[in-house]
Amino acid sequence: MEATKPYYYSKTVDLSPEEAEKRVRTELENEGFGVLTEIDVEATLKKKLNADFRPYKILGACNPPAAHQALSVEDKIGTMLPCNxxxxxxxxxxxEIAAVxxxxxxxxxxxxxxxxxxxxxxxxxHTVIDHV
Known part of the structure; x- marks a missing residue:
C-alpha cells in the first residue's frame, strides 16, 4: 500500500522495522544518500518520559551534491535539511516507510x-521507498 499526502510519500511493507531499516539504508545509499542523523523515538520517549511507544525511527538522509546545490542558491535552506x-x-x-x-x-x-x-x-x- 502506497500513500501520498501533500508533505510525504509512504509505503507499508511486510517486514520488521529492523529489516525494513536495513533495506532503506541500502536503497538510500544506492540513490546517493547518506544517513546523517538517526533518532530512535521509541527509546527516547522511554528514557525521557518512561512512556511506551511503538518502534519508530527517524533517519536524516542527505544527498551531498543536491544539498550543496540547494545551499548555494538559498543559504538558510539548511533549516530544512536533511530529508527525514x-x-x-x-x-x-x-x-510503514515514509519520506518528506x-x-x-x-x-x-x-x-x-x-x-x-x-x-x-x-x-x-520515491525510488528508495518503492524499492524496499
Whole structure:
C-alpha cells in the first residue's frame, strides 16, 4: 500500500522495522544518500518520559551534491535539511516507510531555483521507498 499526502510519500511493507531499516539504508545509499542523523523515538520517549511507544525511527538522509546545490542558491535552506525518512511499526506488525516531500517543503521558501533540486530529491526518495 502506497500513500501520498501533500508533505510525504509512504509505503507499508511486510517486514520488521529492523529489516525494513536495513533495506532503506541500502536503497538510500544506492540513490546517493547518506544517513546523517538517526533518532530512535521509541527509546527516547522511554528514557525521557518512561512512556511506551511503538518502534519508530527517524533517519536524516542527505544527498551531498543536491544539498550543496540547494545551499548555494538559498543559504538558510539548511533549516530544512536533511530529508527525514521514518520507519514505524504498524498495528498489524508491518512497517510503514515514509519520506518528506521536499517539493512541498521548498514551496514556502519562494526560490524558484530550488524546485528542480527538490524534484530530483523527491524522485530519488520515491525510488528508495518503492524499492524496499
Amino acid at each position: 525518512v521514518i520507519l514505524q511499526e504498524t498495528e498489524d506488525g508491518q512497517t 516531500d521536499p517539493v512541498a517543503s521548498m514551496q514556502s521558501v519562494e526560490n524558484d531555483a530550488l524546485r528542480p533540486i527538490a524534484e530530483e530529491i523527491r524522485d530519488r526518495l
